Amino acid sequence: DAGVIQSPRHEVTEMGQEVTLRCKPISGHNSLFWYRQTMMRGLELLIYFNNNVPIDDSGMPEDRFSAKMPNASFSTLKIQPSEPRDSAVYFCASSDALLGTEAFFGQGTRLTVV
C-alpha cells in the first residue's frame, strides 16, 4: 500500500475562496482523522470518522469548515470561505478501527491563504 495519500501537497489561495483538501486512507483502515498543525496551537484534532461516519467534530473550528467521507477510500476537508488564519499544515491519518498501535499519517497539505 502507498500509505495515506493527501492532495494537494501545497495550496495557495486568496482569502474568501473555497479550499478542498483530499485524503485517501490506507486500504482496510476504517478510522480516519483530520488534524491541523500550526506553530501556535501544535497538532489539533479537527474531526474523525469511523466506517465513514463522523464520530466527533468538536475540534472543527468554525462552520466554515466541513468534512465528508463518502466512501471508505476518500475523504475531503473543505473550508469556505477561507481566511488567512486558516493557513496551516493539514494532516490526514488512518488506522484500524481499534487504533491498536499506530495511526498512519499522510504527508500533509500546506495551506496558505493570502
Added chain:
Amino acid sequence: GEDVEQSLFLSVREGDSSVINCTYTDSSSTYLYWYKQEPGAGLQLLTYIFSNMDMKQDQRLTVLLNKKDKHLSLRIADTQTGDSAIYFCAERSRSGGYNKLIFGAGTRLAVHP
C-alpha cells in the same frame, strides 16, 4: 478532559543523551506514543508503550512511563544530527466507544556538534 503537554524546545550536543518529557491527563489511556516529524514530512510512529508497562527499550530509544504521575519520557542515547526533528507525545483516548489520538504540541529537538 484530554490534554497532553510537553516542552517546546530541547537543544543537545551530538553524542549526548536527549530526554523529552510529556504529561497527559487521561488516566484511562491504554497506549502512549512517541511520533517523530522531520521537516516537511508527516508524523511517523517512533515507539509506543502499553499502560501496564513502565519501561520499553528499543535500540537507542528508552521510554519510561510513570502512570501514577501521568508522566511519559523518551530518552535518545548517543543523539545524532539525524535525530533533529519534532517529537510528539500522544495518548490514545477513548470517547463514546471510539479511540482517538490526542497529541502534545511537539518538542523541537536541535542537535548541535
